[in-house]
Amino acid sequence: MDSFRNNLPPLDALIFFQAAARCGSFSAAAREMRVTQAAVSKRVQRLEEWLGTCVFERKGRSITLTEGGQAFANDVHLALEFLERAVSRFKAEEEGLIRVASTSSMSVFWLQDRLKGFALSEAASPVNVTTSDDMNALTAPELDLTIVYSDGPAPGWSGVQVMAGELAPAAAPDVAAKAVEAGAFGDHWQPGSCPPLLEYANLTPDWINWSIWLRRLGLPALAEWPVMPCSSFGQSVGRAMSGRGILLANLDMLRSEFAAGHLIRIGSRTLSPRKSYYLCHRADKPLSSAARRLFDFLISAADQ
Structure with a gap:
């Protein structure tokens, strides 16, 4: 397919021609476009050279469209209107689009429900979400x-804490009862009868899993517990709710799962991580009105 560059004259030549055709003179077109008459005349002449024919009949300072020039002017007007609508539509979409990134766990268990609320609100605007646990992608x-999961806003960003979240054992009601009966996480632990711990690999050095939680609280090492490996925190939550083991739960992140009775906390031991979740925006770039609406909406919904 031939390129538009080879088959079409320069865009500015078409714009100047359309103005001259609509205004009926080079002088009027020049005033409208805030350029000199010579600038209009020169671009129209270049267009005629490119087309290989005249689009205007010139009689002194007056100009009249040729028959072919009139038909061409009508088509150019429609084409420019179509292009203008396309640009306006794209700009409106881009100006209203909010680009958000989140860690995987926060995206699934905190952000998605709140984005649904935002979409149903009067403040709604299109949102594009990137889910990642890589700090480069998140910034x-x-x-x-x-x-981000950090001890403060990322470098070059401003923000507020939206979740701290103590970490504590939890399970489906029947599994939680068995764990309590087995003395899990207490002084009378019976390893043979304890449900398995749902363990997953650390995605980042800052993340706390069962291995770290047990060590910091001075409990028996993970090797002494029955363990069911999981591919992610999300999978460990799903398996816990289906009664397959004990989850290391972020009590704030899984608030709705606890409220619905899908998960029951086991014992009273907790660990408060040094880092927490921050909702951030760039410090050196003002937020668009749409992004500001979403930022304010998420802050107001942080404790819900």
């Missing part, structure tokens, strides 16, 4: 907002 320059 990409094109983002408007990001949720």
Whole structure:
């Protein structure tokens, strides 16, 4: 397919021609476009050279469209209107689009429900979400907002804490009862009868899994417990709710699962991580009105 560059004259030549055709003179077109008459005349002449024919009949300072020029002017007007609508539509979508990134666990268990609420609100605007546990992806320059697990806003970003979250054992009701009966996480632990711990690999050095939690609380090492490996935190939550083992739960992140009775906390031992979740925006770039609405909405919904 031939390129538009080879088959079409320069865009500015078409724009100047359309203005001259609509205004009926080079002088009027020049005033409208805030350029000199010579600038209009020169671009129209270049268009005629490119076309290989005249589009205007010139009689002194007056100009009249040729028959072919009139038909061409009508088509050019329609084409420019179509192009203008396409640009306006794209700009409106881009200006209203909010680009958000979040860690995988926060995206699934915290952000999605709140984005649904935002979409149903009067403040709604299109949102594009990137889910990642890679800090580079979470702080990409094109983002408007990001949720990071850190001891403060990411460098170059401003933000507020939206979740701390103590970490504690939890399970489905029947599994939780068995764990309590076995003395799990207490002074009378019976390893043979304890349900398995749902363990997953650390995605980042800051993440706390069962191995770290047990060590920091001075409990028997993970090797002494029955363990069911999981591929992710999310999978460990799913398996816990289906009664397959004991989850290391973020009590704030899984608040709705606890409220619904899908999970029951086991014992009273907790660990408060040094890091927490922050909703951030770039410090050196003002938020768009749409991004500001979402930021404010998420802050107001942080404790819900």
